[in-house]
Amino acid sequence: MYKYTDFDRQFVRNRAEQYRDQLGRFLDGTLSNDEFLPLRLQNGWYVQRYAPMLRVAVPYGELTSAQLRVLATIARDYDQPSAEVYRTASTTQGAFGTVNMPVGYGHFTTRQNVQFNWIPLEKSADVMDLLASVDMHGIQTSGNCIRNVTSDERAGIAVDEIIDPRPFCELLRQWSTLHPEYAFLPRKFKVAVSGAREDRAATQWHDVGLHVLHNEAGEVGFKVMVGGGMGRTPVIASTIREFLPWQEILNYLEAVVRVYNRWGRRDNKYKARIKILVKAEGQRFIDEVETEYREIVELDGALHTLTQAEFDRVSASFVPPALAGVTQGAINNAAPSHSAEEAVEYARWLKQNVAAHKNPNLRAVTLSFKRLGQAPGDATADQLDIAASLVDRFSVGEVRVTHDQNLVLPWVAVEQLPEMWAAARQAGFARSNIRLLTDMIACPGGDFCALANARSIPIAEAITERYQDMDELHDLGEIDLHISGCINSCGHHHSGHIGILGVDKDGKEWYQVSLGGSDGSTLSGPSTPGKVVGPSFGANEVPDVIEAVLLTYREVRQSGETFIDALRRVGPDPFKVAANGARHTAELELA
Structure with a gap:
């Protein structure tokens, strides 16, 4: 995983301090609601139907067990509405009767973030400080800016991987965070990156989708797709570059976003996404991007050209962890107990929840957060704490949030699979419904x-x-x-x-x-x-x-x-x- 530098850490903590000051001025009436709105949005704070909602950034889906435990603390201590607010919300009637509104939950999203639905606004600065203590924040998880960069939850471990996309995701995160030119785009802007043959990041459904690959000469670069998106007008992204050398990716994205910022519609928010611009202009959009890119390289000095030294600096964080005691061995297909029912259950879990790994002695294991009585992607404070313990015990403290709103443990030893299944089953995370109907x-x-x-x-x-x-x-x-x-x-x-x-x-x-x-x-x-x-x-x-x-x-x-x-x-x-x-x-x- 990427390790925050002193600069990264200070940056996030300064942002939390700034937000506390902004919140204080709003609460005492110094800042109007219109003035405070863009400030809170830039830090991931929405005001929803009944209460504020916080969206926490999880860049390309990677979390530590320590971060999971802080998310559990937020769910337990802060995701609690007042009695009056909850009474109003929980009396809503519908076709399925009175709503039982869950509180004390985190919610995993399709874009690898975590959301909370009940945190009182007056406590929001305390939550930002708590997040900053473990190198987390809500910066650019909302607003018309470049949002959280997402990726394949099996990045760095997938057997079909061509190139690990995580170093590029991190470079994109650093480039886009508080980029002064792109703080107020026509509309939100989402980027997804994949480095595998199978696209587990849904890249073509994003404003920009990037596939890391090799060209015929064996050089590393990107296939660049632009203009995907859902909403009122579902559009599949168009390929505008079959191959772009990896060193040029930031310069080229600078051109893409600059053209969008210049020509994207601001008179109608329903037509403001880049997909509308790409669909309307077609080849003209591509030509504009290529012209802008040439000017960036030839006239502006290509300031964002990536060097090998910079790539190596970031890549150093993405080496496989030291796994003490892992030995070579085959999967034990026998359940940890002898009942026929558990044997069937374990076999199904191996098929649906356990994925192959680059390292033949390891597996990636998915914890299912889809169960009766709990909304898809929701996790209670206790469940987050238990998941953190499993991550420490079986995956050297690292976990991934998936596009499908589950968690993946990327470093599980083959020999520990029976023990892992037993522990996950006891916690309620071993339901073998991954990719099945109820894994919705x-x-x-x-x-x-x-x-x-x-x-x-x-x-x-x-x-x-x-x-x-x-x-x-x-x-x-x-x-x-x-x-x-x-x-x-x-x-x-x-x-x-x-x-x-x-x-x-x-x-x-x-x-x-x-x-x-x-x-x-x-x-x-x-x-x-x-x-x-x-x-x-x-x-x-x-x-x-x-x-x-x-x-x-x-x-x-x-x-x-x-x-x-x-x-x-x-x-x-x-x-x-x-x-x-x-x-x-x-x-x-x-x-």
Whole structure:
């Protein structure tokens, strides 16, 4: 992992001190709300439906156990609303009854951040100080700036990796943090980097997606993709450079963002993302970037050209950790106990939750944070503490946040897998549903977010409750189910094999269902947005619609065929008929 220098550490602590001063002036009336708003946003503080929400940066998804424990402390001691605020929030009614609003939680997001939903604003400076004590912050996790750089959760360890992208992610973080020219872009700007053959970072769905690779001469460089995004207009990023030498990446991104800053729309926030500019201008946008890049190199002196010395300085933090006592050995496929049920459970865990590693004596193990009674990606203070203990015990103090809102332990010894499974099982993290239906992505939705049109959490809960049988889940196989509470698409519904989008109709919650989306992974195929199957469904209809779609899959699938493969082979029509048939059945039952 990258180790903060004295400069990094002082920078973050100074920022926390500045925020405390800004907060104090706001609370005493010296700063108006309009003046304070951009200051809090620049530090990750939103004001949501009922209370402030803090988004904590986790650059390219890497955390230490010490940082996890501080996140647990924040959840336990600060993520607590006043009795009056909680009473107001928890009396909300919906199709699934009264909402039970979770407090004392951290929430892992699809962009490898961590959010808290209930921290009182007057305590926010204390939280910033606490984060700074372990080299964490909320800088540029919100606002119209370059956001947290994301990457593959298996970066540095994946067997299909071409080049470790983490040093480049860190260089991008340092370049973009408080970049004076890009503090007020037309809209937010997101970058994802992958260095593997399989795209586990959903790069084509980002404003800029970067693939680290070799050209035919064996030189290291980047494939540069620009203009991806979800929201109202889902767009797959366009490739504007097939190969860019690695030394030039900051200069080239400077050109990309400068052109966007110059020409991106500021008159309409719904058309302000770079995807709209790229789609509208096409080749002209690429030409503008290339012209700007040449001027940066030839006229401005290419100030951000990376040197080998600078790359080596950062790369020194990303060497494999010393693993005392790790010996060569094969995976023990026998469960730590002798019951037939546990043997099946352990075998499934090895298949779904354990991934191969560059080092044949190690494995990457995913802890599942998807369970009945808990929103996808949520983790209680106690769960965060327990996870930190597992990270210390089995992964030399390092853990990764995944795009799918789980945690990955990247340095688990093969010989420790039975012990790891037993400990994770006792903690409730060993459910073998990774990449299966209930390993769904969901945003916080209308329960928390002021922008949401509908709630996500009750929909996720209803589907999870219906699919608790592990035999059934494993029979259905790998399915990406993504849920968003509004068109802003924080739950990435566009890229789900099955996507669910909350919409508002006359003040009531309705949901669109889409099929056939992909995030670009090997399982899903090329990145593509799903297609809506028909008119919106009521909240109480959604679980029946999902069941009808999956029953159709069972009827049409061929041996060994996944859901997305079957859907693409037979086309969407049988699934549409099934989905809309479920609506008519529900209407008859209500009549």
